[in-house]
Amino acid sequence: MARFDVVSQGEELVSGSTVDTNAGWIAREMRDRGFEPGRFTVVGDVRDHIRDVLSEAAGRAEVVICTGGLGPTTDDLTAEAAAEAFRTTLALDEVALGQVEARYASRGRVMPPANRKQALLPVGCSVLENRWGTAPAFRIEHEGCVLYFLPGVPSEMKAIWHHHVAPDLDARFALPPRRTILLRCVGLPESEAQGRMDGFAHPGVEVGYRAHLPEIHVKLHLAPDADAEAALADARARLGRHVFTVDGGPLGQVVGELLAARSETVATAESCTAGRIAAMITAVPGSSGWYLGGGVVYANAEKTRQCGVDPELIEREGAVSEPVARALAEGIRTRVGASWGIGVTGIAGPGGGSAEKPVGTVHIAVAGPDGTHHRRLHLPFDRERVMSMTAALALDQLRRQLDGTAN
């Protein structure tokens, strides 16, 4: 497999004022083509640093994608650094100069003298036409490595990528495409996901894990000759009902699709999650098709007022209890007139815990056409994580009841 490195150049990146999104975008493009990632490096506006990074990257990788530093100002140093790294000089490139001038002319303007600098490119490079901005892009070949120099502006970078870099790579490297299967899981710590995948062995299949809380993603990277069906079946069997979708969207979207397919609706009564379940559901465009509304029943009086929970029940069992969770789910379902009702009550902390009901104690109930399911959980995390995990697990309980994996 051919290796690629990415070099991102810009003082705004090393000062932390801008997050580099180009490298990740390029990584996905390269992985889809079957290239193997090497190093990604970010450097500021120091010519010697840029030069060293470029020459080291060219020594390690078959392909180097470099973004940024091609602008007209004195701190745009990439062309200069590249010339030095590959032992050549800068010269005025007539093709590049014509492009910059034409770009200005097309907007009825005359090119400012400073922009002439953008046409000073390393001798021997090939210019890649940039119809989307003034910074000329170019390609250098050096001792078995091909380097592409692209502007840092994401829209320009991507346009030049699609028009020049991608076809050029496809022509140079006849690499077989790799496929990736994504199993999204919830309610499974990363270490347990890994434990369940212990001994998973299929030729041409690599497994990757990623915590994307409250979700855990398990990825199967498949070589062209791998048996995708067998690998997926094995992974699904190991991860069980924690997998809420294969190659689908986030949990809120999966639940929305399940509800929409059945023309059903849901309402929420949230105590300790205080709106986080509603927020997950409504993050999905079109959610008004399946979500009606509900209550944030933070105070006990609100549990009674909004869901009809008997104050004596709260007094006797405590607000954080199975009967109260059930009453919330059933009460909100009836009052809103939804197909499903979700009720949640728990102790998010940091205060409010006891020996019997420590911080992290949570009761989830989902009321539906066939009655009410209840789960008691203990989530030993900090306040925000108890809240967000509870919201995800409550929504996942509805998902399980919708896709038939609840029991």
Added chain:
Amino acid sequence: MARFDVVSQGEELVSGSTVDTNAGWIAREMRDRGFEPGRFTVVGDVRDHIRDVLSEAAGRAEVVICTGGLGPTTDDLTAEAAAEAFRTTLALDEVALGQVEARYASRGRVMPPANRKQALLPVGCSVLENRWGTAPAFRIEHEGCVLYFLPGVPSEMKAIWHHHVAPDLDARFALPPRRTILLRCVGLPESEAQGRMDGFAHPGVEVGYRAHLPEIHVKLHLAPDADAEAALADARARLGRHVFTVDGGPLGQVVGELLAARSETVATAESCTAGRIAAMITAVPGSSGWYLGGGVVYANAEKTRQCGVDPELIEREGAVSEPVARALAEGIRTRVGASWGIGVTGIAGPGGGSAEKPVGTVHIAVAGPDGTHHRRLHLPFDRERVMSMTAALALDQLRRQLDGTAN
């Protein structure tokens, strides 16, 4: 000036499935301390790559901050690679093991065998206590370079940073104490914040900006001899009532403190924000002292059922209108029996807009002891950002009414 390098480790970073936000955060922290950025490198789960990057970084920089790869799974290779890079071996660290076990015990669980691996650390390293997760953090000193190894989970990384790394750096490099004043603003785009600060000039005061949506943070970095009072007064005058706190907490906390000081309470009726205001308020420990609850009134029928909004009013004015926002705020205030009621209705998109009411049209109303204030806004953003900006601006409207800057 001392140079720092950042090493971010994780297959999810080089595959492009996760954007590395840690490096930028660390860069800002280090710049604030006066360190000079060197290279930032991202590597995947290849032990030899990690080893090479670590030893090269240690050869170039005085400080190396490394994040990621400290988890319990077999693709967490950083400790192993560090041992190899600095010519030592891994050994079971009793302190680290005790921490991982204690972390599980505190949640009433037994440590899974896989997590024992997390306590295998390079011989000679110093363990940095991680009270926020299971991955032990550690420090290595090697030939004039100090390297900190931190978990990749941002919340854990930041907690360990503040508790261990920052004080350690301050002590080692005898950095002059720099004071920073943080002005937290809301409802002000970063470019407008910068525009308002144009011409701000005080000896020994540097200004930094940071978008922390929905907040914008303006920081004044003060040299020991700077006139802090004059600089702060000038900055406040320029940024006006958009500043909701100086050196205080996030918006939900500031509003909570204002309410608690007056022994007042608030209730929410949220349509387009669907729980996000409630979530911001309840993210603050102790919020049950000032937040009672409210409704997520997504469907029109819920606006009527929960807040008594006249269906004819909705029919005549549209659900996204000033009268409906006012009726939501007033209705929820009365029904819940709170001192204040917040009502929000808007078009989050991507669908549902019209020429008269485009996507991003939002009505916010805050009802209180002295009547109801209303604001109409147009937020030309994507769905999630319209939702979160609206939640922040609604909460900020209450803040302005509480601190007397509403008019």
